[in-house]
Amino acid sequence: DIQMTQSPSSLSAGVGDRVTISCRASQTISKFLNWYQQKPGRAPKVLISAASSLQSGVPSRFSGSGSGTDFTLTITSLQPEDFATYYCQQSYSTPLTFGGGTRVEIK
Amino acid sequence: QVTLKESGPVLVKPTETLTVTCTVSGFSFNNPKMGVAWIRQPPGKALEWLAHIFSSDEKSYNTSLKSRLTISKDTSKSQVVLIMTNMHPVDTATYYCARISLFTVTIFNAFDVWGQGTLVTVSS
Numbered sequence: 557d558i559q560m561t562q563s564p565s566s567l568s569a570g571v572g573d574r575v576t577i578s579c580r581a582s583q584t585i586s587k588f589l590n591w592y593q594q595k596p597g598r599a600p601k602v603l604i605s606a607a608s609s610l611q612s613g614v615p616s617r618f619s620g621s622g623s624g625t626d627f628t629l630t631i632t633s634l635q636p637e638d639f640a641t642y643y644c645q646q647s648y649s650t651p652l653t654f655g656g657g658t659r660v661e662i663k
Numbered sequence: 664q665v666t667l668k669e670s671g672p673v674l675v676k677p678t679e680t681l682t683v684t685c686t687v688s689g690f691s692f693n694n695p696k697m698g699v700a701w702i703r704q705p706p707g708k709a710l711e712w713l714a715h716i717f718s719s720d721e722k723s724y725n726t727s728l729k730s731r732l733t734i735s736k737d738t739s740k741s742q743v744v745l746i747m748t749n750m751h752p753v754d755t756a757t758y759y760c761a762r763i764s765l766f767t768v769t770i771f772n773a774f775d776v777w778g779q780g781t782l783v784t785v786s787s
Contacts, residue, residue, distance in 0.1 A: 557726055588766070592773075599759055599777035600774075602774060611773075611775075643710055647770065647772060648771075649770070651725050652700075652712040654711065656709045
């Protein structure tokens with residue numbers, strides 16, 4: 557199974573800050589890395605697919621990069637509605653696997 | 664509009680079998696590139712993919728749970744059913760279904776539409 561490791565597991569940031577979340581795969585997954593945002597009590601929502609493809613309706617302050625084994629989610633100018641938990645997930649091969657999540661909290 | 668909705672018991676006892684149903688609308692089960700996945704999340708913990716099924720009836724299972732899981736579909740009812748046997752308290756979680764599609768035969772796109780989830784508690 558492909559293991560997905562996210563870092564950090566949590567972070568504190570202020571409104572307007574730039575935030576970077578990392579995700580590493582235990583083996584190459586090409587570009588097939590997806591990012592989800594989850595708010596308390598809600599289902600996850602896909603933000604970015606295939607490493608860098610922004611989903612329709614997702615603000616442009618979210619961006620993704622990377623390929624192979626190392627990937628990054630960047631939020632430029634963090635907004636109040638961005639405080640949530642973020643998950644990466646590889647869709648390169650089954651079994652499909654998620655990272656452990658990164659909780660973004662208000663500083 | 665694509666929607667998915669989970670249904671099932673709120674409480675199951677240890678050793679019992681869980682059956683959860685996902686009812687979908689807004690997309691065709693006959694589309695060979697479309698499928699439905701089950702994903703769970705224990706309280707305060709990360710997401711875990713359990714299984715998925717495509718219109719071709721191709722199925723795939725979580726490695727560590729494979730012996731306990733069965734996924735099936737009823738195209739006429741637009742439903743996907745997940746059965747998990749021998750439930751334990753550690754299986755307490757919110758169970759989500761989500762739409763998945765094929766990028767290629769062996770590579771997948773993201774889970775693009777999710778149900779609201781159903782919380783299942785395992786307790787005697």
